[in-house]
Amino acid sequence: MAAAQAAESATFVPWTRGERPPFKLDDLDRQAVALEARPGQLVLVHFFATWCEPCRDELASLRRLVERTDPARLRVVAISVAEVDARVRSFIEKVPVNFPILLDRDRAVARSWEVSALPTSFILDARLQPRLFIERDYDWDKLDVAALSISLSRLSPAANHVATVQSNQRLEDSQ
Amino acid sequence: MTMHRRELLKAGAALGASAALPKFAFAQAPSFAPKPGAWRQFRVVTTLEIAKPNGKAQAWIPVPSVNESGWFKSGDSKWTTNGKAVLKRDPKYGAAFVHVEWSDDNAPQRIEVVSDFSTQDRAVDLARPGKAAALSEADRKLYTAPTALIPTDGIVKETSDKIVAGAGTDLEKARRIYEWVVENTARNAATRGCGIGDIAAMLKSGNLTGKCADINALNVGLLRAAGIPARDIYGIRVAPSKFGYKSLGAGSATITKAQHCRSEAYLSGFGWVPLDPADVRKVMLEEPPANLPLSDPKVAAARAALFGSWEGNWLAYNFAHDIALPGAKGPAIEFLMYPQAETAAGRLDCLDPDNLKYVIEAKDVTAA
Numbered sequence: 386m387a388a389a390q391a392a393e394s395a396t397f398v399p400w401t402r403g404e405r406p407p408f409k410l411d412d413l414d415r416q417a418v419a420l421e422a423r424p425g426q427l428v429l430v431h432f433f434a435t436w437c438e439p440c441r442d443e444l445a446s447l448r449r450l451v452e453r454t455d456p457a458r459l460r461v462v463a464i465s466v467a468e469v470d471a472r473v474r475s476f477i478e479k480v481p482v483n484f485p486i487l488l489d490r491d492r493a494v495a496r497s498w499e500v501s502a503l504p505t506s507f508i509l510d511a512r513l514q515p516r517l518f519i520e521r522d523y524d525w526d527k528l529d530v531a532a533l534s535i536s537l538s539r540l541s542p543a544a545n546h547v548a549t550v551q552s553n554q555r556l557e558d559s560q
Numbered sequence: 561m562t563m564h565r566r567e568l569l570k571a572g573a574a575l576g577a578s579a580a581l582p583k584f585a586f587a588q589a590p591s592f593a594p595k596p597g598a599w600r601q602f603r604v605v606t607t608l609e610i611a612k613p614n615g616k617a618q619a620w621i622p623v624p625s626v627n628e629s630g631w632f633k634s635g636d637s638k639w640t641t642n643g644k645a646v647l648k649r650d651p652k653y654g655a656a657f658v659h660v661e662w663s664d665d666n667a668p669q670r671i672e673v674v675s676d677f678s679t680q681d682r683a684v685d686l687a688r689p690g691k692a693a694a695l696s697e698a699d700r701k702l703y704t705a706p707t708a709l710i711p712t713d714g715i716v717k718e719t720s721d722k723i724v725a726g727a728g729t730d731l732e733k734a735r736r737i738y739e740w741v742v743e744n745t746a747r748n749a750a751t752r753g754c755g756i757g758d759i760a761a762m763l764k765s766g767n768l769t770g771k772c773a774d775i776n777a778l779n780v781g782l783l784r785a786a787g788i789p790a791r792d793i794y795g796i797r798v799a800p801s802k803f804g805y806k807s808l809g810a811g812s813a814t815i816t817k818a819q820h821c822r823s824e825a826y827l828s829g830f831g832w833v834p835l836d837p838a839d840v841r842k843v844m845l846e847e848p849p850a851n852l853p854l855s856d857p858k859v860a861a862a863r864a865a866l867f868g869s870w871e872g873n874w875l876a877y878n879f880a881h882d883i884a885l886p887g888a889k890g891p892a893i894e895f896l897m898y899p900q901a902e903t904a905a906g907r908l909d910c911l912d913p914d915n916l917k918y919v920i921e922a923k924d925v926t927a928a
Contacts, residue, residue, distance in 0.1 A: 434757075469906070469910075470906045471906065471907065471908055471915060472909040492708075492756060500756060501756065501761040502765030503756055503765075
């Protein structure tokens with residue numbers, strides 16, 4: 386029951402609003418980073434802000450996800466929304482992460498990706514098509530990357546709904 | 561007519577409470593009844609220092625630039641600096657600020673800005689429409705338009721339409737929106753996360769928590785979506801509240817962190833009407849013993865007063881949104897309420913006083 390409730394309160398839903406515009410944003414070292422497709426690699430695009438309480442806890446679980454995942458299978462990109470570089474930099478100095486932090490200084494990317502709440506995460510397939518998204522915090526320790534990878538590669542975006550339900554059940558059960 | 565009678569009853573009740581009870585009775589019958597009549601002069605000194613500039617630096621320091629004959633007069637601003645400073649205004653809203661640039665990156669970069677202003681309490685008699693001048697077409701357009709933080713379509717419009725459905729006059733609509741904001745901006749542990757900093761995201765996420773720049777912006781956005789001119793006023797508290805509300809005044813002469821924005825709606829006949837639903841929520845959160853319910857008499861008194869009146873213990877800097885700071889490398893800022901600065905490394909964090917050091921001091925200099 387507990388698992389079912391957790392799944393109900395924090396579940397990915399299929400993204401049905403098509404492709405999102407590509408972006409190029411500075412990272413904390415002021416290097417412009419663009420999202421590039423790599424064969425077989427899923428991308429987790431995570432929007433957050435340092436002032437958003439649930440976002441802070443989530444960064445640690447994203448860090449553990451990267452630690453335990455083959456980088457060829459999944460890449461994590463976090464995007465800070467509408468914050469000054471200095472604030473994000475000093476926050477990340479205290480809570481180091483092992484994935485790039487990009488700076489959406491004027492909310493342009495958050496807006497074009499239709500992000501209305503923080504945190505929000507998208508899972509993109511290897512062609513950078515958004516397939517799943519979640520508009521709240523998520524416990525990334527529960528994510529079964531292998532299962533997710535298989536279900537997304539097998540199914541077309543139109544069949545996402547089935548994939549979501551199946552992958553979520555498996556993810557929750559496997560913990 | 562019904563509307564007016566209700567307003568009259570409320571105004572009457574508030575006046576009665578303050579007139580009939582001696583001050584020591586506060587605990588039994590809190591009163592929050594700002595009344596115009598006594599102008600106060602204030603001097604505010606903002607000192608800013610960039611300790612480790614690592615290259616050329618610049619800063620933008622807001623100064624009082626609101627002039628409303630009934631309640632606020634901006635005076636002169638003067639400065640002392642080892643940089644080159646110029647008083648500038650944003651072209652759209654007329655928001656004034658001192659722009660200072662330093663060329664020597666070895667010396668500590670410092671500026672002190674001294675600003676004078678005078679203000680008094682405001683109270684609009686909502687029972688009797690007066691003969692306020694009509695708003696110019698240009699101002700009506702400006703103050704019903706969306707801004708980066710305040711979209712007026714989509715979920716903002718839908719929410720506004722629901723709130724004002726069936727309301728007749730603009731006064732009635734503004735009252736409904738104010739009460740809705742007061743009642744719905746509570747913290748709710750079940751909500752999903754945070755907004756991305758605009759009011760549409762607040763409404764969509766269901767998380768209507770925040771401070772004045774969120775809550776009063778929501779009030780302004782819902783009003784604008786209803787076609788009622790409304791504006792945020794960005795400022796800072798400069799003195800304690802004379803009504804004994806600790807949460808609604810500056811705690812000491814050092815007001816570095818006392819920034820506060822208020823809002824107004826333009827109602828035909830009444831002119832600009834003061835509104836501060838964010839301060840009602842602040843009273844609930846902070847007035848001892850804290851976390852007061854809406855039914856608490858102290859909250860009720862503030863709630864009744866802050867639709868139509870406010871206390872003159874606050875500096876109004878400007879009404880501006882989406883300001884492109886001249887010479888800045890960083891993006892436009894949504895509002896200018898905090899000093900801003902940039903070095904070669906980019907925009908400094910105006911909320912991190914360890915890296916961008918600034919101190920704001922306020923003094924009541926009203927002649928005795």
